[in-house]
Amino acid sequence: MKPDNKHPGASDAQDRKSVSDFTRENATKSNAIEIPQISLPKGGGAIKGIDEKFSVNAVNGTASFAIPLPFSPARGFSPSLNLSYNSGSGNSIFGLGWNLGLSSVKRKTDKGLLRYMDAAESDTYIFSEAEDLVPVYKKEPGGAFSKDPEGKFIIDEKTSSGNTHRIRYYRPRIEGLFARIERWTEKSTGIIKWRMITGDNVTTLFGWTADAVIADPSNPVRIYEWLPEFAFDDKGNCVHYHYKKEDGSGFDTLFLHNKNRLSGADITYTNTYLEKVLYGNKTPYRQFGDSVPAETDYLFSTVFNYGEYDVAEPFNKIKDWDFRPDAFSNYKAGFEIRTTRLCKSVLLFHHFTGPGEYDGLVRSLNFEYDTATGEDFTFLRR
Template sequence: MLILNGFSSATLALITPPFLPKGGKALSQSGPDGLASITLPLPISAERGFAPALALHYSSGGGNGPFGVGWSCATMSIARRTSHGVPQYNDSDEFLGPDGEVLVQTLSTGDAPNPVTCFAYGDVSFPQSYTVTRYQPRTESSFYRLEYWVGNSNGDDFWLLHDSNGILHLLGKTAAARLSDPQAASHTAQWLVEESVTPAGEHIYYSYLAENGDNVDLNGNEAGRDRSAMRYLSKVQYGNATPAADLYLWTSATPAVQWLFTLVFDYGERGVDPQVPPAFTAQNSWLARQDPFSLYNYGFEIRLHRLCRQVLMFHHFPDELGEADTLVSRLLLEYDENPILTQLCAARTLAYEGDGYRRAPVNNMMPPPPPPPMMGGNSSRPKSKWAIVEESKQIQALRYYSAQGYSVINKYLRGDDYPETQAKETLLSRDYLSTNEPSDEEFKNAMSVYINDIAEGLSSLPETDHRVVYRGLKLDKPALSDVLKEYTTIGN
């Protein structure tokens, strides 16, 4: 057996190297339904293999929502079926599972009666008994087990999903994770995932916010509405420091757990200036969108007044990082807002480093906003602990040609020599060079053509999973545009 640095080859095979989501996605080709789609990754940090599987999804046939028309960030949920009419909120209703398949009640047998009465789950005892009914998809494909729990004392209902990989998901345990009729709390239309736990005791906890009247003009057609039904995904916490076999929500509605990672969905409670990193704690009340709308398919009004303005990734390692809440990455969402219909027009990913500059490594534009001005040679290091260096597409080309993820710009500003090996390999493989030993003039001319082609969409950047890390940049160097002039005549 091979031993490397004290680790066996079998152990090394179990280690998954870290990676970051890639941008630059394109609309997929229309399938048989004629719909175009695209997916944008959220800035989610990896954690021992159990992190939330969330992303922004676009469908040209999608409706309006908290991310503008066509966009959604769906969490696992179970809902009453509405395609045959408004639910009656009795035994005649049908349920739709997390994959959209109709659920049917599992047959009752002598060995496995259905439903059953439960007073406990494992070692956890409940203050009331529950009637538990087992369901399964009408067309089996995922092979999970679903249980619908209804309290025999207070009537509270929730779902348990036992996945085939051993993970247990809890949906709608508290009222905060249920879409219900404000005038009849027992009329629950949708149950949202609230907690998940693996057999190893790793947890993910989902928090939701209820719609209210903050920053909403309550006059005119907004007067007299009960807008409290809607639920917005607010936080996703994961990476519990201490493993726990049982669901936290069995015993507490708000588990007091030391979480190492928190994904925050911000609806205007924090600033969106890319130069100013937002705080972990909300500083303001959320903003109202210009195009509020309502849904009535469940028989009551579900009013939406909010737009998700950004998604923030925080780490909580106070001993290692020197602060309780450390912002490491951020997805800024920009909208074309108007009173008729709001559309998402740009998504910018920014990453942060505690000791210097850090820029947005990915821009996903529909189309892109105008680029910010370059920082000139007279620029001085900002007083703020955090800062962002904006890059044009030409600078991105110079940055990405290195397979190691280091940029010409970064090394130049540090005063280091920058490698040309990877650049020559890229130019040779794409027929911009015809010799392994080009002259300096041939190399610069080839780089100029290559970068121009990238800017015009005629060529692409090399594939790499790496991302540049900017630390301690010396901004007393000449302007970044001067570096560009070594390889291209494109102005900046």
């Protein structure tokens, strides 16, 4: 057995060091003393530009950009419209690439020409260019779909109160909207309009009158697109969309390409432009079927200026709208839809007429266009 050559006190010292290591208090985040640090302020505080969103499509590489239009809060029920840019889009009332994010119901033209045989469901309807609408078929009490003697499924159809309209129900081909979509067909004329009720109990009427549709000038039954005209919720709030029809103002007959666009003194093309949006109604709108509030009953209005309004106070309408130099046409509907107007600004008005209150313009979103290319294209500059 080998002798232990360690110093007699070495083992005790090592043991004492070990105990000291285990009992030493280490500084932690909870008990450490931290010196306050002064950080520099970051930009983008109270002074900032207009809210906007920019994104790039990873599939096709197109860039998109959205700017909210001026609307005032109105009891939580005000329109939400954006001016959106997409590098893959065509021309519009805001120049090349820009579009107004306005929902609508239209006929699908990707798979062929339109036939306008609505009773036979010859055309496919599409909501806001997002998803096809398919009719709802009738079911038997046991849950099976009903069929006619020829073995075809029967579309579910009902009659409105008053026996004036036939109502068919539709759903998106891929469900995600969870809304009740109804197609109303007037029995006496065959003219179609749409009603949509969302899960939040918001009802929107599309193309309820001839002012809110894009239809064949020679046959008003051949409607290509239904635009939102009136919307209301279950709390008495409502929004009214006003449109302006193409009237040929500024039409120049000296241009050779305009020779075939006249039938007598009338133009042969058509289009429908959003003129103004009224919201913030004073009188509650109770239920579907009530009279629409008068224009003077709304506290807010957002107006689309196509050159009619004066740029100085009191910003009244002083002339007809301007005829754009790069007018363009679309024939997908089976008739000519020609865009001849250019939106110059979007104006927000308040209509408070009480003592000490203000009735006039409160905000304006103005647009400047680059027309240096002559009659080719118009580009939104800023």
